[in-house]
Amino acid sequence: MNIVLSRDGQVRVMEDTVAHAEKHFGQFxxxxxxxxxxxxxLRDKADQLVRQLFAFANTEGPGLRASVKDFAEDxxxxxxxxxxxVERLENKVVNPLKLYGAHIKQTRAExxxxxxxxxxxxxxxxxxxxxxxxxxxxxxxISQAETSVQRAxxxxxxxxxxxxxxxxxxxxxxLKDLQKIFSDFVTIEMVFHAKAVxxxxxxxxxxxxxxxxxxxxxxxAKMQGLYGHHAARPRAGSDPSPPVPWLPxxxxxxxxxxxxxxxxxxxxxxxxxVDEAPVEDLRGQGLQT
Amino acid sequence: MNIVLSRDGQVRVMEDTVAHAEKHFGQFxxxxxxxxxxxxxLRDKADQLVRQLFAFANTEGPGLRASVKDFAEDxxxxxxxxxxxVERLENKVVNPLKLYGAHIKQTRAExxxxxxxxxxxxxxxxxxxxxxxxxxxxxxxISQAETSVQRAxxxxxxxxxxxxxxxxxxxxxxLKDLQKIFSDFVTIEMVFHAKAVxxxxxxxxxxxxxxxxxxxxxxxAKMQGLYGHHAARPRAGSDPSPPVPWLPxxxxxxxxxxxxxxxxxxxxxxxxxVDEAPVEDLRGQGLQT
Numbered sequence: 001m002n003i004v005l006s007r008d009g010q011v012r013v014m015e016d017t018v019a020h021a022e023k024h025f026g027q028f029x030x031x032x033x034x035x036x037x038x039x040x041x042l043r044d045k046a047d048q049l050v051r052q053l054f055a056f057a058n059t060e061g062p063g064l065r066a067s068v069k070d071f072a073e074d075x076x077x078x079x080x081x082x083x084x085x086v087e088r089l090e091n092k093v094v095n096p097l098k099l100y101g102a103h104i105k106q107t108r109a110e111x112x113x114x115x116x117x118x119x120x121x122x123x124x125x126x127x128x129x130x131x132x133x134x135x136x137x138x139x140x141x142i143s144q145a146e147t148s149v150q151r152a153x154x155x156x157x158x159x160x161x162x163x164x165x166x167x168x169x170x171x172x173x174x175l176k177d178l179q180k181i182f183s184d185f186v187t188i189e190m191v192f193h194a195k196a197v198x199x200x201x202x203x204x205x206x207x208x209x210x211x212x213x214x215x216x217x218x219x220x221a222k223m224q225g226l227y228g229h230h231a232a233r234p235r236a237g238s239d240p241s242p243p244v245p246w247l248p249x250x251x252x253x254x255x256x257x258x259x260x261x262x263x264x265x266x267x268x269x270x271x272x273x274v275d276e277a278p279v280e281d282l283r284g285q286g287l288q289t
Numbered sequence: 290m291n292i293v294l295s296r297d298g299q300v301r302v303m304e305d306t307v308a309h310a311e312k313h314f315g316q317f318x319x320x321x322x323x324x325x326x327x328x329x330x331l332r333d334k335a336d337q338l339v340r341q342l343f344a345f346a347n348t349e350g351p352g353l354r355a356s357v358k359d360f361a362e363d364x365x366x367x368x369x370x371x372x373x374x375v376e377r378l379e380n381k382v383v384n385p386l387k388l389y390g391a392h393i394k395q396t397r398a399e400x401x402x403x404x405x406x407x408x409x410x411x412x413x414x415x416x417x418x419x420x421x422x423x424x425x426x427x428x429x430x431i432s433q434a435e436t437s438v439q440r441a442x443x444x445x446x447x448x449x450x451x452x453x454x455x456x457x458x459x460x461x462x463x464l465k466d467l468q469k470i471f472s473d474f475v476t477i478e479m480v481f482h483a484k485a486v487x488x489x490x491x492x493x494x495x496x497x498x499x500x501x502x503x504x505x506x507x508x509x510a511k512m513q514g515l516y517g518h519h520a521a522r523p524r525a526g527s528d529p530s531p532p533v534p535w536l537p538x539x540x541x542x543x544x545x546x547x548x549x550x551x552x553x554x555x556x557x558x559x560x561x562x563v564d565e566a567p568v569e570d571l572r573g574q575g576l577q578t
Contacts, residue, residue: 013512024345031338038334042327049320056313064464071471078478164512171508175353175501182360183496189367190489196482200475207472212464219460223302223453 007118007160014111014167021174022104029097032185036089043082050076061215067206074203078196085192092184096177103170110166117159121152296407296449303400303456310463311393318386321474325378332371339365350504356495363492367485374481381473385466392459399455406448410441 053072057065128145135141342361346354417434424430 010512020348024341024348027341028338028345031334031341035331035334035338038327038331042324042331045320045324045327049317049324052313052316052320056317059309059313064467067468068471071475164509167512168505168509172501172505175504178353179356179496179499179501182357183493186360186489186493186496190486190493193482193485193489197479197486200479200482204472204475204479207468207475210468212461212468215464216457216461219306220453220457223299223456 007114007121007156010160010164011111011114011118014114014163017167017171018104018107018111021100021170025097025100025104025174028181029094029100032089032097033094036086036094039082039089040086043079043086046075046079046082050079061218063210063212063215067210070206071203074199074206077199081192081195081199085188088188089185092188093181096181100177103173107166107170110163114156114159114163117152117156121149121156124149124152296403296410296445299449299453300400300403300407303396303403303452306456306460307393307396307400310389310459314386314389314393314463317470318383318389321378321386322383325375325383328371328378329375332368332375335364335368335371339368350507352499352501352504356499359495360492363488363495366488370481370484370488374477377477378474381477382470385470389466392462396455396459399452403445403448403452406441406445410438410445413438413441 050072053068053075057068057072060068124145128142128149131138131142131145339361342357342364346357346361349357413434417431417438420427420431420434
């Protein structure tokens with residue numbers, strides 16, 4: 001029975017190899033799918049910020065408006081790259097890990113075949129043993145049983161060799177695939193981060209180049225302009241300039257609609273999300289800490 | 290009443306300026322806080338992946354074990370940088386936006402003071418008007434009322450000038466703060482992405498340098514070694530090598546405990562999270578698509 005015990009141990013090694021791969025690939029698949037989903041949710045939130053920046057820019061003076069719009073466009077570009085990151089993670093990392101279900105199923109089926117061949121070998125050996133005890137003198141019956149044992153043994157040996165090859169190939173594929181999948185993960189992340197650095201460098205320059213002086217002069221002129229325009233006693237230096245488009249009174253209709261739209265989008269995209277706090281309330285002491 | 294109407298319009302401009310800032314800063318604060326939270330949740334998921342990689346590495350052959358551990362360490366480094374990103378976003382972006390509640394409260398209080406001065410001016414003017422209609426010949430009373438109007442007007446004028454300065458300063462601070470906050474956001478993101486590129490470049494090299502041949506030879510030797518060791522008919526080329534530490538049978542106790550620990554941590558950190566799918570099931574056709 002030595003060879004049978006040995007094959008039994010070998011089957012256990014093979015089963016463990018497949019079970020081990022199934023367990024770990026399943027966990028990697030699950031974690032990397034969750035990592036990808038959370039990246040997508042970060043992109044969603046940044047997209048909301050982009051919309052909010054555009055809505056805000058339309059209510060501000062020309063200098064800040066241009067700077068905020070440029071910044072919002074750069075932030076949107078980073079989210080486009082993040083979207084590409086998400087798609088590539090799904091295609092080149094999560095999906096290949098999911099496909100392991102098929103590999104594992106196939107290898108399991110081959111292991112079952114070996115187990116059947118093994119069981120047949122054991123059955124034939126037990127038959128022969130019984131025969132030798134019950135009818136030790138029945139040479140013909142014993143010879144037939146010995147032939148059956150030899151046939152079953154040969155079958156089990158052949159199946160074992162086939163399975164060794166199959167499990168070896170499975171393991172080889174596993175190591176190569178892991179290397180490929182993790183390398184792809186690193187490449188995808190690296191490309192995204194490199195693009196983000198590039199875009200944010202431009203955004204930083206845009207923001208650095210903003211000088212609020214002109215916007216402030218416009219604001220002061222508008223504030224004092226209203227005063228000076230109607231006042232019985234105009235103050236020195238007051239300059240009733242033409243209406244500046246960003247003052248709340250003159251822009252209410254158009255940009256209120258835009259803000260409304262942005263808010264509706266925001267609410268819609270929050271629908272599936274239970275983890276977000278409500279909009280911060282800055283009024284008085286109602287600060288969220 | 291011309292000057293009174295003009296001041297009334299001016300107060301509306303000021304109130305709109307403050308309400309506009311309150312609305313938009315509140316929204317930015319809310320969105321950037323959510324962006325920071327989602328970044329933290331991405332870090333959490335990557336941390337789980339790091340633990341899972343370490344647990345897995347301990348069950349693999351020496352070559353893959355070393356490569357996977359190096360990769361896991363690099364991935365952990367990126368999460369450390371992400372943690373720094375989260376903390377800096379909280380300190381330099383979210384918190385300054387929250388502090389706007391105080392600025393806004395103070396400016397609102399100054400606007401209220403102007404409104405009181407305005408209302409007093411209107412009251413005195415109405416008193417004078419009434420007196421002129423009722424007792425046009427009572428020069429002394431009219432003269433007294435005129436003095437009260439002048440005093441109230443002077444008070445309203447002074448308050449208006451003070452408020453113009455206060456609202457101008459508020460607007461100046463708003464523009465400068467926005468520029469600072471968005472620049473800080475961009476800098477924080479840029480630093481994180483640059484560090485990630487650096488670390489992932491190293492990780493890519495680590496994974497490229499892995500060659501699975503030795504691990505595969507060990508695996509084959511172990512698989513056939515068990516066979517050859519016990520077999521009545523050892524196969525040519527079979528080599529009963531000493532037990533390799535990563536084979537499931539020899540590593541079960543130690544690494545199973547590690548895996549268990551990793552899973553417990555995973556479950557614990559999933560507690561607060563309702564958006565994650567359960568662990569992928571790779572068995573048979575039970576694939577999640």
